[in-house]
Each structure stands twice: as C-alpha cells, then as structure tokens.
Amino acid sequence: MPVLRQIIDVLAQGGDRPVRRLVAYYVFIGVIVFALVYFVPSVGHLLAGKGLEPTQNTTQLLQDGLSKKEAAHAVLAAGSLAELAVATLLILLGTLVLMLPVSWVYMSARRVQGHNQSVVQTLIMLPLVVAGVIIVVQNSLALAFSLAGVVGAVRFRTTLRDTRDLVFIFLAIALGFAAGVESLAVAALLSIFFNFVAILTWRYDYGRNVLTPSASAQWAGPLEALASPTGDHIVPDRDLVLSLTPARADVLADRFERVRDVIGKKKKKARFNAVLTVTADDVGQAQSKIESVLETTTKRWRLDEVVTNVGKPSEIYYLIRLKKIVTRDDFLTAIRDSAGPVIATADLEIGEPAAEEKSDQA
Amino acid sequence: MKHAHAVMLLLIVASATSCRQRTADADDQASQVAARKHELVKRLAKADADPKKTDPVAMWIMPKELKEISGLALTPDGNVLAHDDEIGRVYVIDPRGGLIAKRFNLGESPPHGDFESITVAGNDIYLLASNGKLYEFQEGADGENVPYSIRDTGLGKQCEFESMVYEADSDWLVMPCKNVKDKSLKGQIVVFRWKRQGPDSSRVSMFTIPEAQAIGSNPWKYLKPSDVTIDPANGNYVMITSHPDKAIIEVTPGGKLVRSQPLPEGHNQPEGVAITRDSILMISDEATTKPADITLYRWHPIRTIAQKVQ
Numbered sequence: 001m002p003v004l005r006q007i008i009d010v011l012a013q014g015g016d017r018p019v020r021r022l023v024a025y026y027v028f029i030g031v032i033v034f035a036l037v038y039f040v041p042s043v044g045h046l047l048a049g050k051g052l053e054p055t056q057n058t059t060q061l062l063q064d065g066l067s068k069k070e071a072a073h074a075v076l077a078a079g080s081l082a083e084l085a086v087a088t089l090l091i092l093l094g095t096l097v098l099m100l101p102v103s104w105v106y107m108s109a110r111r112v113q114g115h116n117q118s119v120v121q122t123l124i125m126l127p128l129v130v131a132g133v134i135i136v137v138q139n140s141l142a143l144a145f146s147l148a149g150v151v152g153a154v155r156f157r158t159t160l161r162d163t164r165d166l167v168f169i170f171l172a173i174a175l176g177f178a179a180g181v182e183s184l185a186v187a188a189l190l191s192i193f194f195n196f197v198a199i200l201t202w203r204y205d206y207g208r209n210v211l212t213p214s215a216s217a218q219w220a221g222p223l224e225a226l227a228s229p230t231g232d233h234i235v236p237d238r239d240l241v242l243s244l245t246p247a248r249a250d251v252l253a254d255r256f257e258r259v260r261d262v263i264g265k266k267k268k269k270a271r272f273n274a275v276l277t278v279t280a281d282d283v284g285q286a287q288s289k290i291e292s293v294l295e296t297t298t299k300r301w302r303l304d305e306v307v308t309n310v311g312k313p314s315e316i317y318y319l320i321r322l323k324k325i326v327t328r329d330d331f332l333t334a335i336r337d338s339a340g341p342v343i344a345t346a347d348l349e350i351g352e353p354a355a356e357e358k359s360d361q362a
Numbered sequence: 363m364k365h366a367h368a369v370m371l372l373l374i375v376a377s378a379t380s381c382r383q384r385t386a387d388a389d390d391q392a393s394q395v396a397a398r399k400h401e402l403v404k405r406l407a408k409a410d411a412d413p414k415k416t417d418p419v420a421m422w423i424m425p426k427e428l429k430e431i432s433g434l435a436l437t438p439d440g441n442v443l444a445h446d447d448e449i450g451r452v453y454v455i456d457p458r459g460g461l462i463a464k465r466f467n468l469g470e471s472p473p474h475g476d477f478e479s480i481t482v483a484g485n486d487i488y489l490l491a492s493n494g495k496l497y498e499f500q501e502g503a504d505g506e507n508v509p510y511s512i513r514d515t516g517l518g519k520q521c522e523f524e525s526m527v528y529e530a531d532s533d534w535l536v537m538p539c540k541n542v543k544d545k546s547l548k549g550q551i552v553v554f555r556w557k558r559q560g561p562d563s564s565r566v567s568m569f570t571i572p573e574a575q576a577i578g579s580n581p582w583k584y585l586k587p588s589d590v591t592i593d594p595a596n597g598n599y600v601m602i603t604s605h606p607d608k609a610i611i612e613v614t615p616g617g618k619l620v621r622s623q624p625l626p627e628g629h630n631q632p633e634g635v636a637i638t639r640d641s642i643l644m645i646s647d648e649a650t651t652k653p654a655d656i657t658l659y660r661w662h663p664i665r666t667i668a669q670k671v672q
Contacts, residue, residue, distance in 0.1 A: 058504075060462040061391050062455075064398065065421030065655050083653065 047185040095127045095179040098191040105195045109202035127176030134180020272319040274350040279313035280343040289339035297326045313344040395459035409660035416626040422460040424654035431646045431654045433479035434634035466502035468510045483528040490526040494518030515556050525590040538587040569617040576622050582607035589635045595663035602635045
C-alpha cells in the first residue's frame, strides 16, 4: 500500500485533493490494464463481457495444439481449467482494484465524522463473493435456483446507520455482478462514475437544506472549544479531529467527566489536585495498604475507579488532594514503603504544576 | 501536466503499434495456413510409414465460443462444419490449415437448444437436438443469418440422441441412440435410420449391436455413442463413445461389428467425428481440463465390402 500511495502521490503531483487523487489512481490502473490487454489480448474478453462480445465474422487462425511454441498458449486457451482459473483470478483482482477507491470514498467523503469499519470491510469483500457466485451460476437456471435456496436459508438482517451506506452496499453488489459476468469495463465505469459523484456531492454538500447547518458548521463550535477553552487555538489538532469516531468521542467525554472533579468548576478551588494510579494483582490487599497511607498524607481522597484485568495487574485510580507539606516524592515513597510487596506500580499525576506552567506561558 | 502528457503519448504509441501488429497478422495468416498444410502432408506420410502408431497429425485449439464443440460434418469442398452445444450457430473450419473460414447463424436470433450433431445432405444441412428434432437449413455466407425449419423425427420418445450422419446412397439419416428409453433394448447399441422423405410406415428402421460384443475383452462398462460418421472408403458407420469409456466402433450398414478399439489417449470428452475421403480421422473434444480441440489422425479403413440393408 505505501508503494501505491507513493505512485498516486507522484501522479497526483503531491496534491491531497480527493478528485485529483482518484483521477491519478484510475489513470494508473488504466495504464496497467492497457498494457495487460496489449500483451495478453485475451484479457480483453474480461473487459468486454460475453454478452457484449460481438460474433467475429472474419477468418480466424486456430492455435496449433501440436506446436510446442503455441502449446504454451494453448494451456490458457478458451475453456481450459487454467483459463478458468486465470480468468477468475483476474476478475477477483479487478473487483478488488475497483472497490478500493470506493472504500476510500466511503471512509472520507462523509457528512458526519466516523464510519463503520464493518461496512468498509464489507465493501471490499461483498463484491468478491458476488462475482464468485455469478461465475459459478453463469447461465444455469438450475444453479441459480439452488443458490436462491441456499441463500434463503441464511438471514441477512442489519440496520445501517446512514442511508448512504446502503447505496455503497448496492454499488458493491452491482460491481460484483458486472465483474462476475466478465464485464470489467462496466464495473470500472460504475466505480469511476459513482466515486466522482459521491465525492462531488460531498464536496459541495449537495442537497443540504439551507436551514440546516453544514457539516463543518456543526463541528466547528465543539472542535474550537476542544482545541482551546480560551479561544487561543482556533484550529485543533487535525489528526485528532479526524480520528474522533463516535466511540472514541464517548471515551474522551468519559475521561473529561472523570477529571472534571480534579479540575473543579471555573473560578472555584479544585477539590482534588492529583490522580494516583496503582497497578496490583491483589486489589483488596493493595487498597487497604494504600488507603492507610492516604489517611495520613492527604487532605481528602476518593476511590475513582478499579479496572480489573485478567492476565495483567488490575488498575486502581484515586482522586486525592495532598497536604501542602507532602511532596510528590514523599507521597510515592510512603506508598511504596507501605504497599511495596503487593503493588506493581504507582504513579501520581498532579494538576497544579500543569496549571502553573500554563500561567507561566501566558 | 508533464505526467499527463507522458501518459497520453504512451497511449498513442501503444495504439499505433497495436494497429500495425493486427495488419501484419492478417497478412501472415495465408502463409501460415499454407505452411500448416505442408506440414500435415509430411506428418501423414510419416503416419503412413508406420501404421501402428496412433500419433495425431494435427490438433487445432478451438476458440472460447466453441468450447462446447459437439458434432462434426464434412462438406463437399473439404471443410468441416462444427457447432456449439447450446446455440444454433455453425462454424466452417478448414481442417488442414487450422482456420475458421466463416460462421453463420440459424435465423436472426440463433435458437438455443441441446444441439448434439450435424450432418450435410446434399445442399441441406441438419442440426440434431437431443430430443430428435432436426433443424434444417443451407450453408450461409460469413456472418449470415440463414433461414431454417424444424422437423420432428418423432424418435425423441424412444431415444436420447447425440449423433447423426447422412447416408447419401439410401437417403437415410443414421442416428445411433445415446440412451434408449425402451428397457427391453438394454444392453444393445441401438441405431435408428430415418428417411428424409417417404411414407411414415417405411420411414424408420432400426438395428442393434450387442453391447457385450462391442465391448469384447476391453475393460469397458458400457458404450454410449457420442457421434457417428461414415467411412467413405467402405461405407461403414464409425461411432465414437465418450462417457464413461472412450472407444471407436465400426459397424457395417448391415449391423455387423467390424472394429472396436479404444480411442487414442488424450480425449477427455470426444463429441464429434468425421472421416475425409483421403482417410483423415477427425475427433472433436469439448473443453474439460484442457481447451476444446479438433484432433486429426491417419485413418486406416477396413477393406471390406459393405453389405447394405434395405
């Protein structure tokens, strides 16, 4: 994939605009296919499809099966097992090559942030399966009925979050069909046309109700707040923003919720100023040892969370406010002296130095 | 833009080279056919020198459209007619040069069916479906859609057919059965003969050959004819069988078995047979693990005087 990315970079002249990169990808694939058809003309049948293949009305020299020179070609001649295998392989490869950009478009050109990974993988795999099924069924009515019976026994019920996901799935099926009937040219046009339409409708926010805020507007406020509550940094970390799937955003929100007590409400002194993180195999014993130390070294403390792990030490989190006379080193030394044999690690994150650092910078 | 120009240039150069290559191929075709015919003559002479050998003298690989090649039939001008198993389209092949000379269709939209055999009867050509129906037409030009008519022999109720040949002397269409529906004929190779014209009462005749006699000492289970032809040298009916055992059987028109031997190695699914006036045996094979083909052998006719049955 890095090689492919580099090639596309070169062809797109380093541009990161989706349309340009798509054009670069299709041009690259087009050149490869052209070369393949030029050197192995029979590959052209896979592009045209049987149904589109006109009857040849000119004389045709047949391959000589006894000629050693032509015998090598004869192995791959029409109807042979090798031909079938090569054709099937080319069809599946072609399907994969044409579905890759569709999956890229699916992942990037979205109205809301985040995409369903299982849909992405389905987009890659579904057309391969469909193409395989079509190759098997071909023109056999009996096989088609059998297939309907077999498929009928398997229930496919899933609710897709976005209507557009459904369209992508339909495209995957259509592309698989086209490839399966050896009409890779149709599949290619389908892939190209669909991708550009999808990119352009996304790019220009086609069909947006004027009363509905745009996707970027919906995200601008929250992201600005996330970047800097004071408004110092208007543009947040781009990678962070792009990686914010709903699941990750939930985790982040959960973490904010947990540390809110540490930070405290605006203009009020925080109740806690540090987080103690301890890992231990025996949680109960570790807790009793640690809490005896907390009683003597802190003004107040609260057990925040216990994460029980299997196969590795469990994690214990405390929210604490240290007494002014107790330093971080003294505190950790006391913890280790008291609970050393029963804990694996202990660490203390103090909020106040960070706040001081921030005020120094200002 | 430099890259775009380079790609365009590459495409133009490749297209031009491709066109030039195709023209050269067309020019080269005639000389290749001539060379092949010359080579065939040499191989036939070699085969004549050692009649015990059964090496092929030529083998032509069929294109994809003929991967289910079924019957073969010789035309008066030395070409051979071939057809696909499923569609009413006929191919005229020069068997000595390995060249498809032309193709023509039955009607505007070629009929689909289970076409099993083809034969030439004077100016008429017959294509046989497995249910005993005959598609009658005449040879067309390259790419022509020729008119056709369908004639029912009425034998489909008694037999599933896969082979047919026209016997000019008697005006019979000789049609061996692949599967006989009459249980009393089990263990027999059944050959129907159907007159193209005449009263219904004398139109059909039949003779049988005991299957056990045809099998002889060979390790075969049973024999189902997949095509039949007439040896021009003696007028005998020469049948080939495909599944499960590959054999060649020759009987006189009187029904006497005169030859029963395995087919040469390498025939996975032989479906068509023809013998030329200069004793070249042609066998067509459907595509299986290898592509469909027509294989040519030197044929050594049995020098007997055929006894004809009226």
